[in-house]
Amino acid sequence: GLGCLVVVDEAPGGIDADRRGFIELYAHHVAAGVEAAGPQALTQRRAELPGLTLDRLRVGSFVLHLDSGRLTADTQVLHLFGIPGEDFDGRVETLLAVAVPDDIPALMSVLEPDLLSSGTAQLEFRIRRPNGELRWLGLRARVETAADGTPRRMLGVIAETSYLRPTADEVSLVQRLSAALAGTTTVRDVGRAVVGALRDPLGAGRLAVAEVQADQLVVAVLAPAEPAAWPEVWRAAWRSEWPEPPSHALPTLAEALREGQVSIWPEGADLEPGLAGIGPGGLAVLPLPADGRIVGVCLIGWEERHEFGPEERSLLTATAGLVGQALVRAHALDAEHELATMLQRSLLPRKLPELPGGVAVTRYLPATMGLEVGGDWYDVIPLPDGHVALVIGDVQGHSAAAATIMGQMRTAIRAYAVEGHPPDVVVAHANRLLVGMETDLFATCCYADLDMEEGEAWFVRAGHIQPLLRHPDGTTAELDVEGGPPLGVVADAEFPMTAAGLSSGTLIALVTDGLVESARLDLDDGVRRARQALARADPSDPGGVADALLGGDSRRDDDVALLLLRYDGMRVRPTRASWTVWRLPDAVMHARRFTARTLRNWGVEAELDVALLVTSELVTNALVHTRGEVRLNLTLTADRLRIAVNDPSPRTPVKPTSVDWEATGGRGLLLIEAMSQTWGSVPLSGGKQVWGEINLSSPRKEPPGGPLEGPPEGPTEGPPEEPTEGSAEEPTEGSADRPPGELPEGPRGPRRRRARR
Incomplete structure (x- = not known):
């Protein structure tokens, strides 16, 4: 505390409830004035003060009866407003008439009965006196409620606060800060703007801006940014780029945030190490208000002894209001931008x-x-x-x-x-x-x-x-x-x-x-x-x-x-061959024979049996479930063999979920899936292509003379050649007449034309 205010009342009956309320409001003004005058005001004799602090605190009182809207004001209030006593009609509008138009909405938010709630209100506003003089006044008011909780009347005091307004240089500083904050879109931007606008002009050694979230301080920026420049409590909470110290570890800071008022501690103040180390020459704690709550805090610390002038509190209060509003706006933009970015990146x-x-x-x-x-x-x-x-x-x-x-x-x-x-x-x-x-x-x-x-x-x-x-x-x-x-x-x-x-x-x-x-x-x-x-x-x-x-x-x-x-181009150019499968009783055998001859010519021996099995199942599926032309396509790349069968049905094959062991068919797609590294189906113009890929055990290389020779690319047509009896090209038992593993075909899908031109 700064001290005490002693009031002696010689009237009979002592100090009633109304007078107590006025005295408490008056005490708040006295405390603000004494603190703004500097700590020397508490130790020096009154005659040595640069200005008589109590004399400057010209305070008047008023009572606003909310049921009737009538206002009773003493002569000091009327003098501050520049209204002769005989001209005052007891109406609030008479006082508002001399207020600066820009400040009337804020005044109405305090004095309007429909907007009032119980508690204490504080406001600074400007008036224009009859001689044209612009004067700053401070208003503190307390609302009393009736038994049913409705506002009954307001007790208030008004004092002149022009002496607390900042100087021209300080006004320029606030204007620069306001301009810098206007362009901020993130919480980090707000912190950087505050550091850039305040640190050098105030000569501060350390400056921190943080959001208050539950019991945690979420730091937006520290200057300087080196952990060694900050007390141990801050260094211990340095989790990533910035520390996140819990507010309970800084009780003085937590108390300042609860009170919501700018707090100033001179050199040598009795503070916990977590705060004293920030400003050994002086420390200012600025709670950042917005939307009726404290949304953050700004700490300003000086290394050397710092003399707090009478106007500094007002300057810091104005700064806190600007930063608080910018912080709320930036936080909302951060959240909106994060949501928008998540939406866009999800698409x-x-x-x-x-x-x-x-x-x-x-x-x-x-x-x-x-x-x-x-x-x-x-x-x-x-x-x-x-x-x-x-x-x-x-x-x-x-x-x-x-x-x-x-x-x-x-x-x-x-x-x-x-x-x-x-x-x-x-x-x-x-x-x-x-x-x-x-x-x-x-x-x-x-x-x-x-x-x-x-x-x-x-x-x-x-x-x-x-x-x-x-x-x-x-x-x-x-x-x-x-x-x-x-x-x-x-x-x-x-x-x-x-x-x-x-x-x-x-x-x-x-x-x-x-x-x-x-x-x-x-x-x-x-x-x-x-x-x-x-x-x-x-x-x-x-x-x-x-x-x-x-x-x-x-x-x-x-x-x-x-x-x-x-x-980059393909390291090894693919080699292709295709075969039009005629619908003959031994069509699958001829497809296997074509595949075997082609793969041997390409030098693919180790995977031959697997390739013939996949060919059998793919061709059988197409012949049994579709009508029209069926085409077998073989593509050999550097490290895999692709076997694909085109058919005229656009319906996608469906793998069975279960197969009866006594059934003679239904295992075709299961065999293709088991024998291939990957398999699938893509729509084609007028039909579809079902394919399977087999990885090669030894990747092939392009021979010096060019691509491997084989059957010509494109469909090979004509009567099928007779296979050699007993050769590996012959179909396995039952492969030609076994129904394939394909459930009833799905809905008609989209059409595509062949991608190759």
Whole structure:
């Protein structure tokens, strides 16, 4: 405590309840004035004080009767407002008439009966006296309630607080802090703004800004940031980047937070080590108020002896209010941004697939200005026959609706691509889908279908930025892809394809406009910068190339999505052979004979028996369950053999959940699953393809003379050749007439055309 206030009342009856209430309110003003005058006011003689503290505390009292709205004020209150006693009519509006208009809403929040609740209210406001003088007044009031809990009347005191207002330099400091806080969007930004605006002007040695969450201090920033500069209690709680000391370990701090008032301790104050070590020359604790509660705390400590002037408390109080409001706003933005980021990232692929003949990397950076979720997306879609689809897009706007459309577009394009449609059809289908969604939003998109074996690429562009290429010799180019309108604008729009050849070592960069265009950057200049970054980057490190394209951590007006692929080409070119299976009684035997002859020619011996069994089951399934042409396809890569059978039925085969041991069929798919490393089914134009893959025990190498010789690629047609009696190509007993392990076929699926051209 600062001391005590002694009041002697010689009137008969002593001090009643009303007078006690006025005295307590008056004591609060006296304490604030004495503390603001500095600790020397408690030890020096009154005559030696720079200003007579009690004389400066000109305090008047009033009573507001809430039932009638009438106000009784003493002469000191009227003098402070500059209203002659004979002109006062007992109405609150008469006092409000001289208040500065900007401060009237705050005054009304205290004096309006409908908004009152029991407790003590405190407020500083400005009035304009008849001579034009601007004066600061401080109001402290206490509401008394009736037996039923309704507000009955208000007891209040008003004192002049102009002497507590900051100087011109201090006003400038508050203005600079306010401007810095206006641009903050995260709790960390708030802490940095406070340190930048206060530490040097106040000459402070240490400064901390922390949120108060339950019984924990969640530090936003410390200056200096070195653990050695802070007391042991703080160092012991240093879990990650910043410490999180429990508030119960700092009881003086906890008490200051409960009181909610700025607390100042001079040099040599009796504090616990956790606080005394922060400010051995003086310490200020600023509870940060907002929304009627304490949301954080700011600690300012001085190494050398610091003299607290009369205006410093007012300055720190104003600072605390600004920081508290900024902290609440930033916390809300942090939570909103975290939710938006989680929503957007949940709609993007979690990881990229491993690609044969290439490496893909992606980057996504949310905007730092305007923290609503955006609609940028990307995807990498493995397709049959060594093809890969790359897609990047951007839905108009920043909102949950944009993110929702983004997720739908990404899913739709992936589905159309997996169905086997060519790039122009994929984009056209997505366009018609978006037009039919009854939304005002549109989207841009760039889609690329890459043949990883042949090095050919087909691009389609729907209102999006052109792809960027970096050739193996280091030169860059903006690929001229003929474009169509954005998705969702014209239902029957056409999207032409543009072909491009790729050499081993070529980099393909698909980007959204946030990377190359902003309010401060023209599109052409942004593309030129991106090409320069591509040219300088090391293609052996695709991740480093992506980081170089993103550039520095500057403020971004828009989200940035980047999809980068380095095309390496296949280490060993695949070898293919195919056979049209005639529907003859011994068709399975002929398919096995073709497979055996082809694999022996390719030098595949160890896996021959497994391959023949898989071939038998796949061909039998197709012959028994479908009508029409059946085609057997064999593909040999460096480390695996793929056996695939095309049939005209679009229905997906279903693996049985259980098989009766007495049944003569139903085990075909179970055998394929058991003998293959992987197997599956994909839709084809007019049917489907069921396939199984077998890993090779010894990966093959490309011979010096070129690819392995074998049956010609493409379908082999004509009458089947007779097998050699007793050869390994003969079917195993019962394989031709055994029903396959396939349950009734599922619903009709989508159609696809063959991906190879």
